[in-house]
Amino acid sequence: MMRQERDIGISGRFPATRWSLIESARSPEAQQRQRALDVLIAAYWKPIYKHIRMKWQKDIEDAKDLTQEFFSRAVERDFFASFDPGRARLRTFLRTCVDRFVANENQAAQRVKRGGEFQFVALDFENAEGELRTRELPASETPDDFFAREWVRSLFEMAVEQLRRECESAGKAIHFELFKSYDIEEGGRELTYEQAARQYGIKASDVTNYLAHARREFRRIVLEQVRLSTASEEEFRNEARALLGFEVKG
Amino acid sequence: MRISDTAIERLRAAAEFPDLSGTRYRLMDKLGQGGMGAVYRVEDSVLERQIALKVINILDDQNQLAARLLQEARVIARLEHPGIVPVHDVGTLPDGRVFYTMKLVQGRRLDDPETALGGESECLRSFLKICEAVAFAHAHDIVHRDLKPSNIMIGPFGEVLVMDWGLAKVLGSSHHRDNAGPDDAVVGTPGFMAPEQERGDSHVGPLADVYSLGTILKFLLKQRAAEPVSRRLTAIVRKATEAASAARYASVQELASDITQYLQGGAVAAFPEGPGARAWRWIVKNRAWILLILAYLVTRTLFILWRRFS
Numbered sequence: 192m193m194r195q196e197r198d199i200g201i202s203g204r205f206p207a208t209r210w211s212l213i214e215s216a217r218s219p220e221a222q223q224r225q226r227a228l229d230v231l232i233a234a235y236w237k238p239i240y241k242h243i244r245m246k247w248q249k250d251i252e253d254a255k256d257l258t259q260e261f262f263s264r265a266v267e268r269d270f271f272a273s274f275d276p277g278r279a280r281l282r283t284f285l286r287t288c289v290d291r292f293v294a295n296e297n298q299a300a301q302r303v304k305r306g307g308e309f310q311f312v313a314l315d316f317e318n319a320e321g322e323l324r325t326r327e328l329p330a331s332e333t334p335d336d337f338f339a340r341e342w343v344r345s346l347f348e349m350a351v352e353q354l355r356r357e358c359e360s361a362g363k364a365i366h367f368e369l370f371k372s373y374d375i376e377e378g379g380r381e382l383t384y385e386q387a388a389r390q391y392g393i394k395a396s397d398v399t400n401y402l403a404h405a406r407r408e409f410r411r412i413v414l415e416q417v418r419l420s421t422a423s424e425e426e427f428r429n430e431a432r433a434l435l436g437f438e439v440k441g
Numbered sequence: 442m443r444i445s446d447t448a449i450e451r452l453r454a455a456a457e458f459p460d461l462s463g464t465r466y467r468l469m470d471k472l473g474q475g476g477m478g479a480v481y482r483v484e485d486s487v488l489e490r491q492i493a494l495k496v497i498n499i500l501d502d503q504n505q506l507a508a509r510l511l512q513e514a515r516v517i518a519r520l521e522h523p524g525i526v527p528v529h530d531v532g533t534l535p536d537g538r539v540f541y542t543m544k545l546v547q548g549r550r551l552d553d554p555e556t557a558l559g560g561e562s563e564c565l566r567s568f569l570k571i572c573e574a575v576a577f578a579h580a581h582d583i584v585h586r587d588l589k590p591s592n593i594m595i596g597p598f599g600e601v602l603v604m605d606w607g608l609a610k611v612l613g614s615s616h617h618r619d620n621a622g623p624d625d626a627v628v629g630t631p632g633f634m635a636p637e638q639e640r641g642d643s644h645v646g647p648l649a650d651v652y653s654l655g656t657i658l659k660f661l662l663k664q665r666a667a668e669p670v671s672r673r674l675t676a677i678v679r680k681a682t683e684a685a686s687a688a689r690y691a692s693v694q695e696l697a698s699d700i701t702q703y704l705q706g707g708a709v710a711a712f713p714e715g716p717g718a719r720a721w722r723w724i725v726k727n728r729a730w731i732l733l734i735l736a737y738l739v740t741r742t743l744f745i746l747w748r749r750f751s
Binding site for chain 1: 442443444445446447448449451452453454455456457458460461462463467468535536
């Protein structure tokens, strides 16, 4: 049964235990498995959908079905039993599972049915399809590179959206607008602090402080998301370093 | 909100930017990335000038790296020399990261293909300036330990600056601290570091820098591949880069002295010559005077003969 919400989000607060994503996905409790599935979907559905479309050349409808069915099967059939965080990143493992899953479905030549025990939020496939159309693919990009980049894009999109919500609810909408101007929109870095200050009716020194606040919060949110979507301390550190130039040393 | 590919890179950079709120510095852009830190161009709002700010970009829960960066700043602060970038300020950012600021250096690194090196003499004179800065550091009990072309900057007016003292070691009985990190039994860069550094010997001293300077000289001479390298210069490189430290020049000053002798056409310690070779070199060095004297003698002889027979 499909829920009507458009938002993709984590259905509830994820367990405080670190890197219990995989354990939760294998939990005997249905609610725990649902939460794990929500996290996996939020972090990976877009790169998986795009990967199926680009590498496997599936049409839109088949790619949608395969994306959703993949997540159902991953938990139902415990794809994670063979996952070893010491040998591979979770996203690399997932991509390999997706390839195996699609290859098997091709062989079976059956359309998969959606559903099973899990509930899915509506996924914004139209948005994902739009991103694919505007994306330029360098010839040298491997499937792994493509998947990694789409994972980063998905992660940053979620983080930006969460930052926007938090800034607005804290009365810091200008902080977000400055962040958007400087760090997302094209040509943002050409705007001087004085110009930005005049535009928003604030002091130039406030521009420095507001931007610093937004960037700090963005970094925090991204690191939280990376923690949720990685399966070990080492993987988290590697991803954090690769993503943000930050290395976490314990 | 759709995030383009270029926006991904901007967001990455933004997430990494240091939080300068509450400081007198305003962030401009990132200049480069080192082993444990990144360097940014910032504006000092009080003195209204652009400077460089180096900050750790590793979240360091045990403050070991903060201590190392602070140590680096202190090392550089002890070395007031035109060939070493001066440190202006040191502090802690609101996000807890340690930083220091220094003079913003305009120029190119020695390993930049677009760095103009000039002729042999000009190359060697630039090399001598590097030696001067390193010798100065040694005189203050500091060994660089990471000398290599990418850590040498050449300014637009030929200034030479030795950069990145992050792996420097302070020698001396009361301040003998090896500030290599817990994971850095071997410090330096392969291809430029001395064999004793590669082995992780505990007593790496100024002779390791002599070795590295030799590799930089070799690099400089290689960049001018179109011109043959003289045997005497090759001998200098060989002596500086001897595997056994005892066989190298005993100090950076000795290396610099041989380079100076070479430039002046004199004898170099690294290339012993027989009397014939020395004599030939003396002739070549003084050929202008010799030719003048010969011309005078010939002219005078011809004049005398003309007088006798006319």
